Amino acid sequence: MTDAMNILNNPFKNKGTAFTMEERRRYGLIGALPSRVKTIDQQANDMYKLYQSKMSRIEKRHFLMEIFNTNRTLFFYIMQHHITEMMPIVYDPVIAESIEKYNERYLRPQNAAYLSVQHPENIQESLLNVSGDRDIRLIVVTDSQGILGIGDWGVDGVDIAVGKLMVYTAAAGINPEQVLPVVIDAGTNNHHLLEDPNYLGEQHPRISGQPYFDFIDHFIITVEKVYPKALLHFEDFGRGTAAQILDKYQNRLLTFNDDIQGTGIIALAGVLGALNISREKLRDQTFLTFGAGTAGMGIVRILFEELVREGLTPEEAKQHFYLVDKQGLLFDDTPSLTAKQKPFTRQRDEFPNSDRLTNLGAVVHAVQPTVMIGTSTQPGAFTEPIVREMTANTTRPIIFPLSNPTELAEAKASDLLKWTNGKALIATGIPVADIQLDQTTFHIGQANNALIYPGVGLGAIAAGAKVINNQMLVAAAHALVGLVDPDQPGAAVLPPVKNITQFSERVAVAVAQSAIDQGLASVDNAEKAVADTKWEAQY
Template structure:
């Protein structure tokens, strides 16, 4: 029987359709059907779809990756929209919560505070050290919006690296998932007999900093071509270690820079649609953030670029951005505040504390409302209707992950704005029909940016990841919409084009690294744009 597998679409999900010409004599030497990879692909998808719980699908795909890596990534590429919510957000959040209970076998490196003084010897045991190009490192202290999970945060590192492979063609053998075990302050894990990590509270900041100095030094010595991505460190530590190490090693923080880049890209496209409806110049947009942690402040810093691109000064750009934390609007005379919040603290407000979000919206009159608060339903009907009353096309981005922590759901935003909302979320929502028109939610998914940004940094062997390189990745994503996607008012491109998008972003990142003189592989400078793009595509691994 001749088997043909054809990608087809059904309810927004790409699936494999199997067609055959009927039974025929099997030539001698033909691979038995039991070992036919095309048939096995259908078998694997059938097994995956037989699971009725997302966590069971996660476990199945993890096992498939261990036993048949090529098949896992082949199916991932053919079913990107279906796989991504399983191996990444939102299901990876549940996988982290249950990591010690669903654990099957080690994948990656667990490095604990007890290894201090001998981290180098541990890294030298990594079996593919010469291939190492990218590592995602977490200490599990602030996983998504779930808090301090300790070593249960390891699935975040594993999942992110799977997306580097699927989304940008990074070779699986060149990836290193790492979880740093510095203790946990979550008592239920310390009491859990199955918990995989050390059973003590987190170490002091001074001890952690000594540990991180040794860790980063040994990483650079043992893996000299490695790019490091910091992931889900607590807010203070995220800013501290990004600033401490970014100028010494090829390094970026995905929560601060990756999230900022993908949101900037979506905002650029949303702002154009909003301004087209209102007639308001792009430079006059105002952005209100609910949430002032590392992600919120990181995104706000990145969005400064939007206003600077419109010709505004740094002070003018900063004046267009407002932050709200658990105590309300952040302003100077409110009192002491964390260091990372001070840059966006308002000096032009001197009234009483303002804590009600509807009141704050009435005061600020924002065109865009962003949520990075992990407060479910924080953007309630009153909040969204107030935004719609101020703007013909309000921009509302509830970005907290996973879905159960999202500030607003797509169908509610549509109903409360009568279909006028420009919406992007952190986790996926299905498209909705409204008044006979299909509306598509954007997903401010870091997967759009970090694989291509990492690929570009690796290929040019960057010395450091500069702010301009991150901005180049963001602008590259914004420019990657097709005419068809623009016609549907999409804010982000369709995820099925992720390889094409990643190559485009890698191109922009490499050219910016060359412009700033931080590329170590200078031979790429001589390539024409066309040849550089072909070089990037040729280096992308395919299963």
């Protein structure tokens, strides 16, 4: 292939029709492009019109991926100018449909590395074959076992890593040439994929136990060796592995688990935003978490640690939490508790009718929560009787149905407002349009991890941080509080996604400053470090 074709086929270097005549002569592109030279604005306008002509959301996503695969700068220029509209298209919720059709629609690997658990000897070669001489600073890795809402999708879940990195760049300005999506192919327990002749991954049940964890250790060692300055972001690992991996490695290298830490931070920020509106204190709340898996326990842990920071003893703080899972209220004698659940279970002698607390309604009646957070993927679980029961015992109930996609949400925001006469302070896991009720326009905050993790990543990378610890994560959560006017009627508990680029920078500075204050950074000026690290989508 000629040098000209190499440039035009390299999405990090290609400008398409925006190459000037001088550049065309310099790079040997004369005759390789139409004569017209366009600006990036003109290109973006043309592409956006074509994007609007696509009839379905999945068609829109496929069109955007064509741009992504050929011209990264143009893709991110377009996305940054239409970020509220396009983020649900390139990531959640449309990405679920993309993953489910991955085998049939596969055309390009999108600069992702595919690692087989059966071949740990190939890890370094595989990573370097994909990254080449690029200076990798951010890796998103998934094994696709626990993709929220759709479960285990094996190697097809690579789109999760690709999409997550898109949001990092669009929201926070992480240089797209310095990122690497990775999928760990450990097999799959998805029977549909095991029987699908078109499936592109290892077609056997998931490898688990020691062989799996040995592979993860080998992978970590290789990342430390090959990409010593990179942030390693774990995404959508299973309930039985995610926390175990985070606990083992979080103090060893710069790493982050969005499902545990990201979900926890955004929930904390949402609760603090709600309390800003209600003028209540965190220590006066009773928390009920419906769904005590990876995400739910990440939320409980960070809320617990915030209570301790506010002066409560660990024992006092634990008394504020009630975990509800498929068994009902979790007690210390409930079978099959996870290591993350055990510290927050209740004792049966607290309740004279403990054997009846097997469903959400019964638990709400018994514990009278002021904050109810759903990560259960149980659609419609927050019913009208449950919500009215909660509202009878608190002036401004804080209710976060966070499960997504839409069809898995515990409740609709419009119903929650109606059932509480507009008193509920709501955050959802999906985007919700403004709601009109009794002459008040209610703005619904989206507890989207994308509000937080891009800034966390940018701040940690810019600071040259050694680790990401809870102090840095809490700084990120507090950076979001105060961006919404709490006195505005119908105010949201979180800032709108449309402002994500601005508050991602604010979060990044807060994280970098926390790293500096703790002596964990290699820089001494947070604002300058963040500004110097940000990449702009310009030719």
